[in-house]
Amino acid sequence: MDIIELQVSEEHKHERIDKFLSTYNDEWSRSQVQLWIKDGSVKVNDKEIKTNYKCQLADKIVVSIPEPEPLDVIAEDMDLDIYYEDQDVLVVNKPKGMVVHPAPGHLSGTLVNGLMAHCQDLSGINGVLRPGIVHRIDKDTSGLLMVAKNDMAHESLVAQLVEKSVTRRYKAIVHGSIPHDHGTINAPIGRDKVDRQSMTVTNVSSKDAVTHFHVIERFENFTFVECQLETGRTHQIRVHMKYIGYPLVGDPKYGPKKTLPINGQALHAGVLGFEHPRTKEYLEFEAPLPDEFEQVLDQIKNNR
Numbered sequence: 001m002d003i004i005e006l007q008v009s010e011e012h013k014h015e016r017i018d019k020f021l022s023t024y025n026d027e028w029s030r031s032q033v034q035l036w037i038k039d040g041s042v043k044v045n046d047k048e049i050k051t052n053y054k055c056q057l058a059d060k061i062v063v064s065i066p067e068p069e070p071l072d073v074i075a076e077d078m079d080l081d082i083y084y085e086d087q088d089v090l091v092v093n094k095p096k097g098m099v100v101h102p103a104p105g106h107l108s109g110t111l112v113n114g115l116m117a118h119c120q121d122l123s124g125i126n127g128v129l130r131p132g133i134v135h136r137i138d139k140d141t142s143g144l145l146m147v148a149k150n151d152m153a154h155e156s157l158v159a160q161l162v163e164k165s166v167t168r169r170y171k172a173i174v175h176g177s178i179p180h181d182h183g184t185i186n187a188p189i190g191r192d193k194v195d196r197q198s199m200t201v202t203n204v205s206s207k208d209a210v211t212h213f214h215v216i217e218r219f220e221n222f223t224f225v226e227c228q229l230e231t232g233r234t235h236q237i238r239v240h241m242k243y244i245g246y247p248l249v250g251d252p253k254y255g256p257k258k259t260l261p262i263n264g265q266a267l268h269a270g271v272l273g274f275e276h277p278r279t280k281e282y283l284e285f286e287a288p289l290p291d292e293f294e295q296v297l298d299q300i301k302n303n304r
Helices: 017-024 028-036 113-120 151-162 236-243 290-302
Strands: 004-006 043-045 060-065 082-083 087-096 142-148 166-176 182-186 189-190 197-203 208-216 222-229 268-277 284-286
Touching: 017 028, 017 043, 017 060, 017 189, 017 222, 028 043, 028 060, 087 113, 142 151, 151 268, 166 236, 166 290, 182 236, 189 236, 197 236, 208 236, 222 236, 222 290
Parallel strands: 142 268
Antiparallel strands: 004 060, 043 060, 082 087, 087 142, 166 222, 166 268, 182 208, 189 197, 208 222, 268 284
16 A cells, blocks of 8 residues: 655645645546545545545645555457567557556556566556556557566666656647747646646646657648657646647647547657666667558648
């Protein structure tokens, strides 16, 4: 059982506790937090509280996260696009449309199901639903992911992510013609107050987020860009590009409804580089754009 201790700051005074905790961690949904509160896994100043409790300045909150219920994640044979593999790490090119890890009610067809059939030795740090998973990309984003095959590798790769030493470069097509050749978006990201399933740029219950970008090719109504992550917040590139007025083509959550014929956002994690946990050698991999992405790019070029 993981135990998280927090103290309420002036910023969150009088905020409902379920809202406060769901914004503390991107992966804690408000409904999940409410269940923890109801079963006594959340205490404020050593006392159990109700879901509508309003936080007070300097409140000491202790969250005892229950162990996930054991679930049978079935190994499924898949034709995985493996770019690199040794005894410690694996690099895989995830196709668009594939979910990275299972969740209750969605236990098959994920990358983890395929990884479990491909190799039995995956890090157990992230539990039964996310074996070996160090970082993830959205379902409709394609591209490279690093996977840890043991706990030593997992801890090393996570440390590199924290230190911002991992190279992560994405290709994207955005609406609008960006006039400048490159730029940096430094804007904190947190959950949207109205739509809890969406992220937004906000100073409330947010985390620092930095995205660098440069223009690869400019068109009349679109721009082909490469984005490099300095941080890795949920939906970061999608939120940041919308924030500066250039939402991703095909993005069903953050983009315009009228867009080019593509299923989901035009975003591809094309370059991934990191220091090997054991040898300390820097490794870098590049995956080409998927066919659907190339087809949309060709359509834009042909319609100039």
